[in-house]
Amino acid sequence: SQKIEQNSEALNIQEGKTATLTCNYTNYSPAYLQWYRQDPGRGPVFLLLIRENEKEKRKERLKVTFDTTLKQSLFHITASQPADSATYLCALPPNFGNEKLTFGTGTRLTIIP
Amino acid sequence: SQTIHQWPATLVQPVGSPLSLECTVEGTSNPNLYWYRQAAGRGLQLLFYSIGIDQISSEVPQNLSASRPQDRQFILSSKKLLLSDSGFYLCAWSVYGATNEKLFFGSGTQLSVL
Known part of the structure; x- marks a missing residue:
């Protein structure tokens, strides 16, 4: 059956760093x-949204990659801010x-000031 | 613009009591409508899905039911609540027939069954 895994339940990142x-x-x-x-x-x-034929998508400080070979997507927040905590x-x-x-x-992300 | 309204925001109900949660969408026609449940620390579980009036698909067998009496109204019900029905209930809509459809969620109802 289909299965989705997000690698960690919680992630703490220092403000200004990139969260992945x-x-x-x-x-x-x-x-x-x-x-x-x-x-x-x-509510969420x-x-x-990233399509299977797109390797990367950006929106302001957000970047998403999609590797259909690895069956994996990475979600990056650059220059992270406490308001990104969610x-x-x-x-x-x-x-x-x-x-x-x-x-x-x-994944519960906390940006530490 | 489109808006989705879901109420109540919080509900505390005794075991065995009935339930009725209501969701309405404004600013769009013939939306797909969804009910999700999110248990504490768990992912979103799809409960019901509707592509039109009186067209309801149930994803998980349970003591809950859903109805869509009007195009933009979606109701989640139970005749007798169980303790396991506690959770965060979310209504959502998407554009009918759209590919790569994204969901627009309501603000949710936190249900505690005691």
Whole structure:
């Protein structure tokens, strides 16, 4: 069955450094992958989508890579700020059928001032 | 612009009591609608999915049910709550028929069953 793993439950990064989060998947050949941000007690908010034929996508201080050979996506936040502290979720569609996303369990990122 | 409303924000219910959570979407027509549950420290679990009025797909067998009486209204119900129904419930919508669809989530309902 399809499986998504986000490498760590929690990650602490010093302010100003680059935070890198990992999303690995198995038994998938997704056409795209999405990243969401979730603040405590709130719903997730869409950040970025990267397609299988794209190796890299950028949005301001955010960068996402997608390696379909390694079955892995990396999510980078450069020049991290305390306001970047949140849980970050990756999400993928199923191989077949309706496009209902499956989410990873998320990585809780804390940027330390 | 599109908005999604979900209420209540917090709910404490005794075991065995009924449940009704409501979600409405404004500013779009014929959206796909979803109910997710997020247990503490766990990922998002898809509960129900709807592509149209009275068209509901259930993803997980349980004592919950969903209904879509109107195009932009999605209701999550239970006749008798269990302790295991506690969690953070999220309604979401996406554009019908869009590829690479992204989800827009409501603010969630924190349900505690005691």
